[in-house]
Amino acid sequence: MEHFLGIDIGGTNVKCGLVSSEGELLEKTKYATTELQKENSTMESLVKVIGWELEKHSNVKKVGIGIPGTLSKDRNSTIDLPNIPDLAHTNVMGTLKAAYPDIIFHMENDANAAALGEFYFSKATMPDDFIFITLGTGVGGACIMDRKIFKGGNGNGLEIGHIIAGNGKTIENNIGKKGILGMALTTLEGYKGKSVLSDMGSLNAKKVIKAAQEEDKLAMEIFHEVGKYLGEAIVSAVRLFDIHTIIIGGGVSKTFHLVEKSMYKKIYDFLSPYYTDDLRIRLASLRNEAGIIGAASLCFIED
Amino acid sequence: MEHFLGIDIGGTNVKCGLVSSEGELLEKTKYATTELQKENSTMESLVKVIGWELEKHSNVKKVGIGIPGTLSKDRNSTIDLPNIPDLAHTNVMGTLKAAYPDIIFHMENDANAAALGEFYFSKATMPDDFIFITLGTGVGGACIMDRKIFKGGNGNGLEIGHIIAGNGKTIENNIGKKGILGMALTTLEGYKGKSVLSDMGSLNAKKVIKAAQEEDKLAMEIFHEVGKYLGEAIVSAVRLFDIHTIIIGGGVSKTFHLVEKSMYKKIYDFLSPYYTDDLRIRLASLRNEAGIIGAASLCFIED
CATH class of the missing domain: 3.30.420.40 (ATPase, nucleotide binding domain)
Incomplete structure (x- = not known):
């Protein structure tokens, strides 16, 4: 069964979750954002964290990422991130694709991701x-x-x-x-x-x-x-x-x-x-884990 | 050279214009809306008027219509027309296609049509x-x-x-x-x-x-x-x-x-x-004739 990784990047925590194709959160890991910022850059730490997660879950081929800020329209780069300034103006997609060429990444603004999570996985009919x-x-x-x-x-x-x-x-x-x-x-x-x-x-x-x-x-x-x-x-x-x-x-x-x-x-x-x-x-019907599930739901986007 | 018919339906006048593929208004006819309402229904009068126009301009194969009110999302029917109530809740597209099966019709809200006219035919780069x-x-x-x-x-x-x-x-x-x-x-x-x-x-x-x-x-x-x-x-x-x-x-x-x-x-x-x-x-760069040219521009919509 295919599983997906949802990564909810916030000013306080970066939350990673393994999510089933039914939108069920199977496993969760949390990293303090300030800890990740102690490395060279948040981007570099993010590459590492995603590497650990992919190692743990070898059946994951798609990763969705929620970002607390503005993004380029093509969703390759960040623009402004008031709470994580060192991740602003960063080609996140380019860096991740270079590091993990076999994985498909999706990036969205966190509110958009949460809305999409609600669309796919709400308990109510949407x-x-x-x-x-x-x-x-x-x-x-x-x-x-x-x-x-x-x-x-x-x-x-x-x-x-x-x-x-x-x-x-x-x-x-x-x-x-x-x-x-x-x-x-x-x-x-x-x-x-x-x-x-x-x-x-x-x-x-x-x-x-x-x-x-x-x-x-x-x-x-x-x-x-x-x-x-x-x-x-x-x-x-x-x-x-x-x-x-x-x-x-x-x-x-x-x-x-x-x-x-x-x-x-x-x-x-x-x-x-x-x-x-x-x-x-x-x-909304998704509550505490709306961020992670929303990020994972980016992997479900119909073409 | 292909020409298009733009029909700008308003509470005061129904304006019909022959428009070139460069957005030039070549010829214009105006009907008082109240005159059209004297017939059985505005819809019936509209069918007649469009018939006259098509007879005059046999090279016209596409007609765009601007409507002062709300429309169904599929753009087949009108919903509310505060200034022409008897044309509300009418299957305009169905009636026109039945009357003129060889002609392609497009219908839009008049403000949307004017905006599209500006998009295609503004003097400025859009x-x-x-x-x-x-x-x-x-x-x-x-x-x-x-x-x-x-x-x-x-x-x-x-x-x-x-x-x-x-x-x-x-x-x-x-x-x-x-x-x-x-x-x-x-x-x-x-x-x-x-x-x-x-x-x-x-x-x-x-x-x-x-x-x-x-x-x-x-x-x-x-x-x-x-x-x-x-x-x-x-x-x-x-x-x-x-x-x-x-x-x-x-x-x-x-x-x-x-x-x-x-x-x-x-x-x-x-x-x-x-x-x-x-x-x-x-x-806006289109002025007085924005309504007609906007209606005609509906015929230019890329698929």
Whole structure:
């Protein structure tokens, strides 16, 4: 049986996973990104790590790699990687093909890879077109259109976190983790009621999320606000792409039940029945291992 | 020499033009849309009109049709046509092919057709990817990506007039003709200076445009505002499509020199050098006949 290697490169960890043709994660190894950077270059370390993995799994002939940054449209080289600067502007494909000529490599932006993983391996039935939004430290996006990753003109589309929200700031500045923390701090200042957030000392977005999950009123109010901005992002994306399925992933998406109401309010205020009649917005089904499985799913791309 | 028929269907007129393979308009006939609607149905009249045109021009084997509304993704049927309701939900292609089996028909949304016309027949060199924005009664959009019309998931993408601007209203509500008039009326109310707009009696967007072209300060200030919203629309579209060429058309675009400064200010506030280094924003080169030539250009689509 053919197995695939998925490599999820992140600012904190590089995760390698052996994935079956059914999208099952069979085995996983994790390397601290900073450790890999201690060598000559992250690229050099990556070549080594992939060598070890290929040695362990001799039945692997295809490797998919997810990259946290922008890529050339032909997917041979990286452009910008804010969290791993020494891997920026690197001909990753050229280096890997030279090192392992018998192996087929695929490289994609990590959000695109996660969306493709969802397309191939979601527990739900997936349509041919959907928009994928990740709510985390940043707000990322991807789009599967006609069963393929949508690249955009120069290769790096779907920067949904950077479109403009109804208050004139970007979506990410509003509802990225920093935005959520900022909202919490501002709201807390003038707040007359009781909130667990007042007693938590130095706040962060994680604490605000936890408080909201535990039904703290102020924290829940924050996510009511988050829903409005998420709704605005969806309105603009749906109008431009005419896609009616939206999949929400990322760590902050665990608050989805708290954002839904205000999100839908915004959407119904701005979208006509042509869009809303078959609109579906739901959580991603791949969770923790979406990165690895998404990277491996690049090996499944139909030609 | 092969000639093509371009048919630009509008709420006011249906324009038919004979177009050469170089995009030259050789001959033009115009029918009032209301006249065509007096028959049994606009569709029936359309079949007749096309018959007359084909009789006149026996060397025409291909006909392109631009439709002011939404279409099925396969481009066989219309969906909504706000200005010609009786042509909505009609199998236009089926009817035309049955009536003229030897002729090849193409149908597209009119903004998409105009963008394709610009792609094939612009006086300027065109890139493979660009976003087309029409400033008129409404604010329309289209996108050429990889040399093809971008349809979006369900066939009707690029509704750029309906994305959300930084003040929470849609782009079109801000800078469509009604939005421009509204801005003028509001600004005029509290205005202490002198403006020709005060003496014009009942205002409309056309008068505001004319006053701005004649350098009336208040009217120019309105288009300074328009530029901000246009800039916001461009920021969001560029972030989602990663396309760096924007073509501006439509009647209101004659004020482009007045909106540029504030438009670029907004763009440079929100887009990084990755986008702005090769950003090009310029006026469409096809003007009055963009509709007919765009419709005819549908016959040029590469397979």
